[in-house]
Amino acid sequence: MSADAADSQWPLWEVFVQAKTGAAHEHAGSVHAADGELALQAARDVYARRGPVVSLWVVESERIIATTPADSPSFLEPGPEKIYRHPRFYTGPKAVKSGPKAMKKP
């Protein structure tokens, strides 16, 4: 049961699944596979046994470049002090409606 090279578990691939056209691809999990083609097949067997799935992506896990929890707060500097980026920062005459919700249905 030794972990010889021929019996390796292969690189790790992250799997992304799109449930319907127009939706975003969402991370579903990972698979081990010798190459991309086999990774797609394994992803199909593992993460698309049941619908609805219209599209699958796989990417080698080590190719993903991600933020770390340590540098996230400053790197992703949230906008509490940038409230001018939100519509509620702005005021107008109360009687005037604006935005998509103001549109009358045809």
Next chain:
Amino acid sequence: MDGAEARDDAERERRFQARIDAGEKIEPKDWMPEAYRRQLVRMMSQHAHSEVVGMLPEGNWITRAPSLRRKQTLLAKVQDEAGHGLYLYSAVETLGVSREELIDELLAGRAKYSSIFNYPTLSWADMGAIGWLVDGAAILNQTMLSKCSYGPYARAMLRICKEERFHEKQGFEIMAVLAAGTPAQRAMAQGALERWWWPTLMMFGPPDAASTHNEQLLRWRVKQKSNDELRQWFVDLTVPQAQQIGLAIPDPELRYDAASEHWRTGAIDWDEFWRVVRGGGTCNRDRLAARQRAHEEGRWVREAAEAYAKKRRA
């Protein structure tokens, strides 16, 4: 560890617990206490191995399913268990343990998995009892774990819960059909219930008073219910189902307590539980041998895939 380091760790641990108390999820790269990581690896790998070994008692009946409908259901269910094992191995890998190590542990006989799979499947009705009782019990546990504080585990559980609903329903269907059949079929269903009832109650783990992990796991919100709470939940759901299809729960002390609105069972034989956990079950050795054989018989597939990938890279 010097004083300053110890203080840092205590502070990190305080912040970690505060995040958990606030209902936040912990993700793989977040700081976590080593004990939290270890507990998760322990639970999740046991869970993954259970899915994989769980294929064996049912795989045993695929060729003997009584109809094409039952056979395709059983095939799909066993395939799901393989998939669920993979979701879970994938989740454990986020904690820095490779799947290879986990599988090596299983094949070497060092890993634990749910003791329920060390009981034999003697009749077709056992396929009904496993779906109805064993998967029914697993769904309750997994429903709770889908709210686990560790993100990857919770997400794997959500996916599994969605898929396992049919496992439980097809099992109950098998039992209901047998229970309404000929006297021999009825006896087969009753026999299966009698053999699987107590081992299923043991699946939830030792009683709270004897459980070493309960309290800490609850504080970390890895679990939201104790072993006994989950067990009670299962009993309350299952007793009326048995009554509905006219099967008798093999427990002369079972009674309904109107004041608490709970079904109370007789005492569970924990000596049997520990005996099976320690390797004394009917099938412990068979299960391990079957896994080792499957791994060896799949070797040529792994070698072929590796050779092909190498050729394409060249």
